[in-house]
Amino acid sequence: MKRLFPFAVAAMAVCVAVAEPVKVIFDTDMVEDYDDVGALALLHRLADKGEAEILATVSNTRDNCSVAAIEIINRYYGRPDIPVGCAKDIGIWGTPHDPDRGAHDKFVRLAKEYEGWYRYANSNQAPDANTVYRKALAAQPDHSVVICSVGFLTNLRRLLETQPDEFSPLDGKALVKQKVRLWCAMACSYPKGHEYNSRMDWHSSKVAIHNWPTPILFSDYQYGRDVYSGRKVAESDHVRSPVKDIFRWSLPSREAVLAGKCEEKDVQGRCSWDETTVLAAVRGTGKYFDVAKGRYTMVGTSGADEWTADPNGPHMRLIETMPKKEVGKVIDDLIAEHPAARDTK
DSSP: OTTSOHHHHHHHHHHSOOSSOEEEEEEEOOSSOSHHHHHHHHHHHHHHTTSEEEEEEEESEESSSHHHHHHHHHHHTTOTTSOEEEOOSSSEESSOSOGGGOTTHHHHHHHHHTTTSOSOSSGGGSOBHHHHHHHHHHTSOTTOEEEEEESOSHHHHHHHTOOOOSSOSSOHHHHHHHHEEEEEEOOOOSSEEOOHHHHHTHHHHHHHHHHOSSOEEEOOHHHHTTOEEEHHHHTSOOSSOHHHHHHHHHSOOHHHHHTTSSOGGGGGEEEOHHHHHHHHHHHOSSSSEEEEEEEEEEETTTTEEEEEEOTTOSEEEEEESSOHHHHHHHHHHHHHSOOSSOOOO
16 A cells, blocks of 8 residues: 555545544735635634644745735634745745736735734744744655645745755655645646636745646636625624624725625625635535546646647646535535634733
8 A cells, every 4th residue: 555656545545534533834926816715714613623733834925924824814713833944035925916906905904904923024924834844744654644725936946945954854845755745736728828826936946846746636716706605694693703893994885785786696705715725725626516527737938728638647636526616615604614723802
């Protein structure tokens, strides 16, 4: 059994329910869109239920409130000691993609509303994500960790390029091959396109996707764009909840939707690109999703990608089994639940 090809091991792990909690490292941009908040909330609720163990939570963006937001959510769910980290030196910094839109303002506001709930007001102050990754991976059994990335692929590229250190005598690629069984990524556009997460730091995306030594499961743009969640928590009776606050501040009101000031789909919630990635990472693909096998390739220097179907390919992409409306309801219900142990001070 130990000599099975890693893809076979990972495929079985994805499709078969297991009793042990799934060991997860969560990698997020947490800089603009708020499905990242829903994804981290979902991961915590699955941890509350004994289905996941959160090893670390890291940001792949710099010079913003991303790590502070992560820490606030971790503390809300009663896990303030989860290691956090941030990309260094390369990748996206500040508030990319139309900064005049104020998309990052909700995270700045969150940091003000929950002052004292975090250590790193600016993500640059946080430890290097490489250190956090290597320490977490080295401490785990072989082929046991699932990496769930819902942002730019900067940290994954940087991890592959790390050298031996005090945590492991292995370089980054060898360490990943030994410790990781699956990378679940919200990235790429089917059958080809320029998806935001994989486009923005395209060089890192190319290095990470093309050189990753274990299977990759993609929740790509096409799957998550019409799965909706977040309306239930936005309208819940939660008190002092950063998850509720972000969705409440960000989603249009029902009145605005019904008055025709917003799109009708907005009444259902926000697109769940990141949440579906977490759901697949922890609960697998047997019940909610099916997978198509093949390979995503980064093309050129503008962040374009292409999918090639291949039954023996190293990659998988989520495809619909359970109706997407039902998948959205599963996510919506979970992130609207109260934490098992929370900090509301």
